[in-house]
Amino acid sequence: MKKIILLIIINLTGVLGFAQEPLTAKYDLMPWPKEIKENKGKFVIDSSLTISITSIKSERVDHAATQFLRRLTNRTGVFLNEGFPLENKKGDIQIQFDAVSKLDIKNNESYTLIVDPSAIKITAKTDVGASRALATLLQLIDNNTTEYFIPGVSITDEPRFVWRGLMIDVSRHFQPIAVLKRNLDAMASMKMNVFHWHLTDDQGIRIESKMYPKLTEQASDGLFYTHEQIKDIVAYADKLGIRVIPEIDVPGHASAFLTAYPELGSKDGYDYQIERFSGVFNPTFNPTIDATYTFLENLFAEITPLFPDEYFHIGGDENEGKHWDESKAIQKFKKKHKLNTNHDLQTYFNVKLEKILNEQGKKLMGWDEIMTPDMPTTAVIHSWRGENEGLAKGGTLIEAAKQGYQTVLSNGFYIDRMQSVVDHYTIEPIGDVKLTEAERERILGGEATMWSELVTPLTIDSRIWPRTAAIAERFWSPKEINNVENMRKRLEVVSFQLEELGLTHIKNRAVILRSMTNNQNITSLLNLSNLCEPLKIYARNLDGIEYKTYSPFNLFADACVADASDALKFNKVASEFVQGGDNKAVIGFFTTWSNDYKSFIQLEKNPKITPLEPLYKNLALVSGLLSEALQTKKISRENLKTIQNTMILLREPVADVELVIVGALNDLTAYCESNYLKK
Template structure:
């Protein structure tokens, strides 16, 4: 009888009125009103679609059903949706006004109404409906025996029209499967622009049939065929995502010039003058803007590439041209003098302006990194703002300058996820909110932002863990009201969202174990996993030592590759320390000291594993320091005897020195608080 009462109580509690704070929605909707009942899900659940949508809604609704079925195990009977009014008595009614267009400033709003007997999803077009389906999936709740949706009314639309993710496929080639699973994750987070970085110093990644040398000599065999490009563009379109290609010119051109050195700016360019770069960094290789053959070749490239991408935008890069080859070439210097160009920026503007008619021929607008913004640059260009404090600028400075200068602009400064900065850093990026000094017309020129995933240290094995779940927080910053900014709410919701991203194929959780098994030589990985949960990769490009330590073929299957930003145990420990310092009762003390005992045992276990795992050896000095610190802090907190504080401070300093594992102890901030 006691167990029956407990079961009944648990069911009652599970079905009790849900509060907004319990919902794990991301991005958070613009307006949400919870009701008092629930919609009980059963095996007869069906979907019906009306009006005149694009066919992508049938694919989206079918995917919704399969994901719902996989999550609940209900064996839902409805198969692939193929037509309007297929099941007019269905429990989920989707009303799409028209077919949505994959372009910026398209209406992406939706209204979702859940009652106890019916779910209605209204949207002006299928793009909004797709977003509504993602929200509905996130609303799913359960008790011990069943699944249900809370009754709710949601009215939602994005804050910004450009909500993007850039993936660099040049430094490390990312196969089609990697791109597709990230497109699925983008759609789940209501992101709508995939910026595809296809050419750089380290590789040319797109097939040009008239210019086969580009991939023969510039790709090391890793590139996308035109059929693969078309397939990915179609796949993105089905998920409501615009694909923006980037071919970075005139700098970052080593791979292009390895194939066609005759259009380079070296004085005596020729075969062997340029080569694909195997390190990261900024190189001198730059196209020759004074050579007519440069534009002939680029036009041939654009004539093949542009038709593959039906969207209105083409990204030409334009960043980090150091101008050294231009400065050392007398012919180019004479050209600049003749045209009264005051410096490299004038010459690059001349180059960029030559590209505009080539792209306009294909109905494309030129987009480029902020270096293309000069006095004479066409106002039709879109400025991609990326530089910040590290480049001597104030946060948001380039974004605001572009908007005030009459350019449409997109922000990536503050959203560079390859820097391995915390979720909070990206989520609290205030650059987008610094447009208060802009007029309404100027504010409208800020289209939105992009998470930037440069791939110097990202392979198909670890790239998902570098993109997700932090990009989900960026997606919320770009979709939700700017007043949605509570970090504790974000962390709470992100735990569920991170797990759900694996539902669409993201490998950020599962691949960690793959890397740890490699490091442990297929031994028990518990201690390694525990250590990874208190360590984070070095930040701000420190790991790669200015691009000198790792090459494009160097192993990225090491401990730093298994570690992620916002190490889970470090977050919990640092929170426990603050709670303990606020109230030093026995319960709070036990929580903190249990971490120390765990880390002492972890170090012992790592030593055992290392006896048959050479890759564990570089971790031991840091693990040993953490163990010794833990021993000293146990003495200090439990007062069994006096702790040597000077020794503690030395240990902490030593633990803070760069180590061979290329990680940092994320628990040091909490440890320092205790002292």
């Protein structure tokens, strides 16, 4: 009987729900697959490697296979003799799928991947599923001192949610085509399948209209996408198995629209201008005049053919209705139509837009403000409001699903807030709410949102990645895959693979620091940046008035990221020491920072780096005194007081960043006071 139980346990090793942890420690897969088992042996990568596709023709799989081979050869240095494609015979990597996908929420992305010493077999229902398998296979590449290989595994995989998206706001700061394409590549590598393209806002119209040319002539600063560029992005995304959802934000966030066409505004005689600051502004479409609907109907009729997907996002958020309240004509209209509140008036507007979009074969989607009692349940609710803690009780996501709406979650996944990856990763989209099968099916999935008030093409990758890879795992992988430390271990590897793919989230930090120093040695600044994080949750741009559209975004805060790498390491070793561990690692950090400060003060100063000098000086002072205390196991009252006073200064933000080792330094100070101070 004991032998039978042992065999059962062994067979369950690597299967979800049982001994998953050993394999997550061994393989750096992200998102983690639904089920993985190890086989004996390994597939050795050498010059004879070939790929064959024994299925109908698919541009998606051809592209995925070609890119797989390119990245494989770059990573391994292996010179392939033939590679791809093979005709009339089986390759070493054999791909088989049943159908070419129509990209929609019913698309099947499941696959199986079997790696044996003699062959690798990929089978899938669709070409998109086969492409997802190749993304996993690429992450499995390993090596020893003499060869590269793929370990023997069997993987059965499918996504938890059908909607796994990334929204990029290109209105506040325009993002060129190349930026979008490299982020689409990264999305595909993380098995994300929806690109939500936020194309209009108060700061600019980013989509060409041939019917209304003043939109780009007067409200874009010349920064917009032509129809051909949009078709190119849509086609490129389609090749990656990614749907493109456009967002035209109305009736609020309309400053740019009304700069070009002020007659559609709610306040007569108002001087509409493109906004240069961030925030919520009053300009709003007038929902009581026929001209507004004629304009939007014509604009949508021109735009919708560029986007094959059935979903069309109309925004609908943050309309405070001030200009509606100030308009006598609008108030009269509300009274006549028995619209008691501005929410009622906006619902009136949204219902009209839904009919317009339905006539063009589109399904209206909007931020959760559109969910009002009279809004038809054919609309899709994009949940963004509320505290994260409320998710366990459902929030607007669960409320929408229970009321009959399809719904998508972004609350908790606002990556522009510069919160730690842990804050996002520990959010369970559905929580513990009990749902019927129909209600669960209406929860389509989620999106990470990259609002661009504080990002430019130079920095956007570092604000999206690598954190969004962990968010992608929340949307793809089973609920039970949630170990934070293991996620961090895998994410560190995936981050470098994303740079290999073409992202700039790592290398552009050095670009910014070289710019700040006029190409001096950046080691001291880089090490300081690894201890600092940008101010979080919009504290960097409080009330939206510190930074404008053309403010500099190559400052020290832009070189810092949400999860400061050395801070994580130092906080860990400091905690381990305080709990009885060795002090060598802590002293090592202190020595580095003291030496770095000496290098920093040798730099030729300028207005960009001079504000950092007090921070570095105080860090070096505390480092030196604590290092001395740890080594001598003695501390004087004078030194203790100096440390405590300096710590007050270190807690204060500097240059829009905060030093995120202050808590650990306080713990070490308290330890020294308790153990080394002479009574």
